[in-house]
Amino acid sequence: xxxxVQSIERAAAVLRLLAGGSGxxxxxxxxxxxxxxxxxxxxxxxxxxxxxxVEQDRVSGHYQLGAAMLRLGTGFLDVNExxxxxxxxxxxxAARSGEAVRIGTVLDxxxxxxxxxxxxxxxxxxxxxxxxxxxxxxxxxKALLAYRADGAAAPAALDRFTSRTAGTQRELTEALRAxxxxxxxxxxxxxxxxxxxIAAPIRAYGGLVVGAIGISGHVxxxxxxxxxxxxxxxxNVRDAARAVSRDLGAxxxxxxx
Amino acid sequence: xxxxVQSIERAAAVLRLLAGGSGxxxxxxxxxxxxxxxxxxxxxxxxxxxxxxVEQDRVSGHYQLGAAMLRLGTGFLDVNExxxxxxxxxxxxAARSGEAVRIGTVLDxxxxxxxxxxxxxxxxxxxxxxxxxxxxxxxxxKALLAYRADGAAAPAALDRFTSRTAGTQRELTEALRAxxxxxxxxxxxxxxxxxxxIAAPIRAYGGLVVGAIGISGHVxxxxxxxxxxxxxxxxNVRDAARAVSRDLGAxxxxxxx
DNA sequence: AACGCCATTCGACAATGTCGAACGTCGGAA
DNA sequence: TTCCGACGTTCGACATTGTCGAATGGCGTT
Numbered sequence: 001x002x003x004x005v006q007s008i009e010r011a012a013a014v015l016r017l018l019a020g021g022s023g024x025x026x027x028x029x030x031x032x033x034x035x036x037x038x039x040x041x042x043x044x045x046x047x048x049x050x051x052x053x054v055e056q057d058r059v060s061g062h063y064q065l066g067a068a069m070l071r072l073g074t075g076f077l078d079v080n081e082x083x084x085x086x087x088x089x090x091x092x093x094a095a096r097s098g099e100a101v102r103i104g105t106v107l108d109x110x111x112x113x114x115x116x117x118x119x120x121x122x123x124x125x126x127x128x129x130x131x132x133x134x135x136x137x138x139x140x141x142k143a144l145l146a147y148r149a150d151g152a153a154a155p156a157a158l159d160r161f162t163s164r165t166a167g168t169q170r171e172l173t174e175a176l177r178a179x180x181x182x183x184x185x186x187x188x189x190x191x192x193x194x195x196x197x198i199a200a201p202i203r204a205y206g207g208l209v210v211g212a213i214g215i216s217g218h219v220x221x222x223x224x225x226x227x228x229x230x231x232x233x234x235x236n237v238r239d240a241a242r243a244v245s246r247d248l249g250a251x252x253x254x255x256x257x
Numbered sequence: 258x259x260x261x262v263q264s265i266e267r268a269a270a271v272l273r274l275l276a277g278g279s280g281x282x283x284x285x286x287x288x289x290x291x292x293x294x295x296x297x298x299x300x301x302x303x304x305x306x307x308x309x310x311v312e313q314d315r316v317s318g319h320y321q322l323g324a325a326m327l328r329l330g331t332g333f334l335d336v337n338e339x340x341x342x343x344x345x346x347x348x349x350x351a352a353r354s355g356e357a358v359r360i361g362t363v364l365d366x367x368x369x370x371x372x373x374x375x376x377x378x379x380x381x382x383x384x385x386x387x388x389x390x391x392x393x394x395x396x397x398x399k400a401l402l403a404y405r406a407d408g409a410a411a412p413a414a415l416d417r418f419t420s421r422t423a424g425t426q427r428e429l430t431e432a433l434r435a436x437x438x439x440x441x442x443x444x445x446x447x448x449x450x451x452x453x454x455i456a457a458p459i460r461a462y463g464g465l466v467v468g469a470i471g472i473s474g475h476v477x478x479x480x481x482x483x484x485x486x487x488x489x490x491x492x493n494v495r496d497a498a499r500a501v502s503r504d505l506g507a508x509x510x511x512x513x514x
Numbered sequence: 515a516a517c518g519c520c521a522t523t524c525g526a527c528a529a530t531g532t533c534g535a536a537c538g539t540c541g542g543a544a
Numbered sequence: 545t546t547c548c549g550a551c552g553t554t555c556g557a558c559a560t561t562g563t564c565g566a567a568t569g570g571c572g573t574t
Contacts, residue, residue, distance in 0.1 A: 003554080004304040005531065007562065011265045012308035016325075019332030027521060037564045042522065047261040051269035052364070061521055065333035067364045068273075070371070073330015074387030075276030076322040107309075107324045114327070127384060130331030260523080262562065264531065284552060294533045299553065318552060 010036065011044050015065070018054060024062035073130065082202065082211045083114045085247040090117045090213065093240040097233050099215040099222070100125065101240075103202075104133065104140040106148070109155045111141045111212075119217060136172050137165045139187040139199035143212035145172075146179035147201055165190045184238055185212075186229045189219060196222035198229050200241035205249035213241050267293065268301050272322070275311060281319035330387065339459065339468045340371045342504040347374045347470065350497040354490050356472040356479070357382065358497075360459075361390065361397040363405070366412050368398045368469075376474060393429050394422050396444040396456035400469035402429075403436035404458055422447045441495055442469075443486045446476060453479040455486050457498035462506035470498050 013034055018025060031041035045063055048054040052068035077083055086103045094101045094117040103115040111133040118125045135141030136158050158167055166172045179185040184200040199214025214237055215222070224230055270291055275282060282290075288298035302320055305311040309325035334340055343360045351358045351374040360372040368390040375382045392398030393415050415424055423429045436442040441457040456471025471494055472479070481487055 003300055004307055005264050005268070005300050006529090007262050007264045007531085008268045008301060008304040009308060011262070011268065012305075012310060015329055016308075018336075019329045023336050028519080038520095039522080039524090039565085040563055043260055043262050043562075044265060047265040048269075050261055051266060051273075053269060064336045065329065067333065067337075067362065067369055067371075069326075069333040070330045070369065070387045071364070071389070072272055072276045072322065073327045073333070076324065076326040076330070077387075079275075079280050079321045080324075105324065107328070112324055112327065114324075127386075129384075130327045130334075132328070263560090264562085285550075295552080296534085296554080297532055300531075303553095 007044065010034065010040075011048060014041070014044055014048065015053060015069075018063060018065050019069075024057060024060070024064045026060075026062050030063070077114065077129070080114055081248065082204075082244075086115055086202070086211070086213060086244045089240045089243045089247075090115055093213070093215065093236055094118070094120055097215050097236045099217040099233070101213065101215055102128075102140060103211055103213045103244075104138075104144065105211040106135070106144050107132065109135060111135050111138055111144065114211070134159060134161070134191065137161055137187065137191040139185045139197040139214045139216070140212045142175060142179050142185035142187065143199040143201045143214065144209065146176040146185065147209035161191050162189055162193055164188065184234055184241075185214075186234075188223060188227055188229075194219055196229070198222060198234055198237045200238045202241050202248065203245040210248070211244075213237065213244060264301065267291065267297075268305060271298070271301055271305065272310060272326075275320060275322050276326075281314060281317070281321045283317075283319050287320070334371065334386070337371055338505065339461075339501075343372055343459070343468070343470060343501045346497045346500045346504075347372055350470070350472065350493060351375070351377055354472050354493045356474040356490070358470065358472055359385075359397060360468055360470045360501075361395075361401065362468040363392070363401050364389065366392060368392050368395055368401065370397075371468070391416060391418070391448065394418050394444065394448040396442045396454040396471045396473070397469045399432060399436050399442035399444065400456040400458045400471065401466065403433040403442065404466035418448050419446055419450055421445065441491055441498075442471075443491075445480060445484055445486075451476055453486070455479060455491055455494045457495045459498050459505065460502040467505070468501075470494065470501060 101117040104111040197216035202211040358374040361368040453476040454473035459468040
């Protein structure tokens with residue numbers, strides 16, 4: 001592809017490798033994984049080290065991501081419009097529903113969590129902003145997937161986390177059709193036993209789905225005795241999604257211009 | 258500097274600019290800021306866009322950081338040894354002291370927050386992992402600064418946030434000397450009115466100070482009636498710092514090998 | 515002591531990134 | 545409307561710059 005810079009692509013690949021890999025990597029491992037000559041990889045790593053994107057362990061010589069990356073990551077959050085617009089509505093949703101709220105968007109066929117509000121009453125929960133969730137086994141993911149024009153976003157292999165996870169493309173397609181019809185999505189024990197979630201799509205200007213907002217918690221709180229999501233909670237989630245969408249400039253039938 | 262890659266340095270500068278700048282920037286603004294030719298900047302941006310590090314607004318053409326940066330940022334947190342080791346000790350410290358706990362390290366003459374535990378009883382606090390704090394007006398910063406061999410880490414200009422902030426190099430130097438003598442640091446209304454904090458350095462193998470852990474909260478809870486940090490809280494903080502340091506392989510006089 | 519693996523340095527080649535000039539487009543001003 | 549300026553983008557040629565093979569020195573293991 002002309003007009004792009006080869007060395008920057010390679011540097012990005014190095015950073016991805018360091019982020020995805022389990023901790024530190026040696027120069028040899030990196031150069032082997034990317035099929036680059038050792039001196040080439042060394043030059044890239046030295047540059048990344050100079051700018052603070054990677055750090056090098058003095059004794060082992062191994063490389064890992066540097067502190068500057070954290071700044072860039074949170075810098076993205078500051079700029080991210082989906083997140084900044086949704087913060088104002090996530091807190092009320094958490095308060096009204098009594099459950100943890102998460103906002104996500106699609107990244108590489110998975111759900112990237114860009115905002116997270118803890119369940120109001122509970123303590124000692126782990127923040128998972130920045131983590132990736134499977135797109136086919138979460139309410140957030142299904143809400144995002146159902147409205148994507150590019151079906152390519154659907155993963156080829158569907159990992160089965162529990163017996164309730166959609167395991168085939170047929171099941172998933174049917175589930176997405178139901179989501180489109182209902183306007184919201186749910187997931188009951190498809191990712192973790194005993195947990196369920198409800199989500200709705202967030203639309204930006206033009207009606208394009210750019211994210212999803214949802215709640216998740218213990219199945220007995222999210223669902224009624226028939227394992228069906230409680231209508232009151234569904235209404236809460238849909239209202240929040242509508243509010244965020246309106247902030248982002250989306251219009252609804254009969255709504256303001 | 259030989260052995261480094263020019264284009265990667267430039268790409269890093271672009272990313273920094275996008276992270277530091279207020280939101281979206283145009284191609285012309287970026288190329289002007291970095292004193293690069295427009296086509297050069299364009300090539301860099303296209304490459305960064307291809308790998309997901311920046312996104313481009315379709316209508317305005319302006320650029321902003323992309324979602325992939327968030328992944329790399331949190332990837333740093335996963336790998337960061339200081340953070341992973343300190344998590345186990347931060348929760349108990351928060352529980353015992355009843356205050357919010359933060360762990361920080363030095364980045365570019367400021368304090369980078371790498372971990373944050375909310376105050377146990379309270380709700381609706383904002384997470385500030387990834388944010389930068391002034392190094393001369395926080396207990397974390399003074400704990401870090403006091404033990405740095407390279408005095409260059411001390412900022413040239415000392416912003417005065419309140420009337421209690423150390424405004425001159427003399428004041429700061431004296432404060433750091435006191436920290437070294439005591440082995441812990443404190444800050445009372447030096448950054449925000451009504452707030453105070455206590456911190457202690459975290460040492461890694463070899464005794465090198467690699468971070469600091471501390472608590473912060475309302476001044477009347479952190480301090481006694483004479484505006485002096487409560488000894489019990491100081492002990493809690495120092496114990497936590499020692500525990501983390503031991504996990505990182507530091508040894509103390511008379512300690513284990 | 516000898517081997518293998520490692521990170522790093524050197525030097526030469528050409529592949530690659532850079533930049534000036536030019537194009538198409540948009541928005542505002544005359 | 546027409547003009548003007550600024551913008552993002554494309555093209556092509558030059559030489560800067562990144563790349564890679566070979567070689568070095570250091571470490572831990574055999």
